[in-house]
Amino acid sequence: MSYTIEEKEGVLLFTLNRPERRNAINDELMEGFKEVIHYVHTHDTVRFLVITGSGEKAFCSGGDLAEFHSLVTEEQAFxxxxxxxxxxxxWATLPIPTIALINGAAVGGGCEIATACDFRIIAREAKCGFIQGTLAITSGWGGATYLFERGLRHDRALKMLVDAQVYDSAQLEEVGFATKIYDGDKFVALDQFIEYMRKINPGVHRAYKEIEIRKWAEKNLKQRVMEEVAQCAKLWEADAHLEAVERFLAKSK
Structure with missing residues (x-):
């Protein structure tokens, strides 16, 4: 199975389990996300949703180009x-706190997933980056839209996107992307992070999330996300992207 879902003491843990592919997203993992979202909406016992990656090297490397490289037209990409x-x-508009427990590299779409979470707890040795630009495309899952909503200073958020480089944990903390940097065991770090949250009535958490969700509704967040998707799809069918993907796949062999 390419993912696992486990609830324990109010924490729902969603683990991406494709370490041999650096936990890259494929159709099966997309279905896993849907399963998790449905679980949250149907189980009042869940207080926190945590996503992490299996293995020690990667949180998530984004979309699996080995599976998606056959998509070549704008329509297919969209x-x-x-x-x-x-x-x-x-995921971003779930009524409970969401936490990206970043155990390794979170790049491309993996960085977008982390950005869609409320909090990002990042291993000191981990790196994150919106590297889509190196493939001649933009973020295509809404990551840039979420990044500009996360309270980073505008110039720092924009530079993170246009640099298309990976940032180490110190840089991620400096620009405000990292909520917390941890050393050692990731689950110990998670327990420490939610220690005080656990003591608060979950209705309080849901009320605060609703405030954020209302703000996003007023600012047409979903429409802006879909416009971001459309822009990426246009770039996807361009020769520059198709050639970059071929170079990447050849290098990966």
């Missing part, structure tokens, strides 16, 4: 991109 963008929008 179909895949919008599917994941819809999923991430549902």
């Amino acid at each position: 179909s895949m991109l919008s599917k994941m963008a819809e999923i991430l929008y549902e």
Whole structure:
């Protein structure tokens, strides 16, 4: 199975389990996201949703180009991109706190997933980056839209996007992307992070999330996300992207 879902003491843990592919997203993992979202909406016992990656090297490397490289037209790209963008929008607007427990590299779409979470707890040795620009495309799951909503200073958020480089944990903390940097065991770090939250009535958490969700509704967040998807889809079918993907796949062999 390419993912696991486990609830324990109010924490729902969603683990991406494709370490041999650096936990890259494929159709099966997209279905896993849907399963998790449905679980949250149907189980009042869940207080926190945590996503992490299996293994020690990667949180998530984004979309699996080995599976998605056959998508070459704007229409084909939009179909895949919008599917994941819809999923991430549902994720971002869940009524409970969401936490990205980043155990390793979170790049491309993996960085977008982390950005869609409320909090990002990042291993000191981990790196994150919106590297889509190196493939001649933009973020395509709504990541840029969420990044500009996360309170980073505008110039720092924009530079993170246009640099298309990976940032180490110190840089991520400096620009405000990291909520917390941790050393050692990731689950110990998680327990420490939610220690005080656990003591608060979950109705309080849901009320504060609703405030954020109302703000996003007023600012047409979903429409802006889908416009971001459309822009990426246009770039996807361009020769510059198709050639960059071929170079990447050749290098990966």
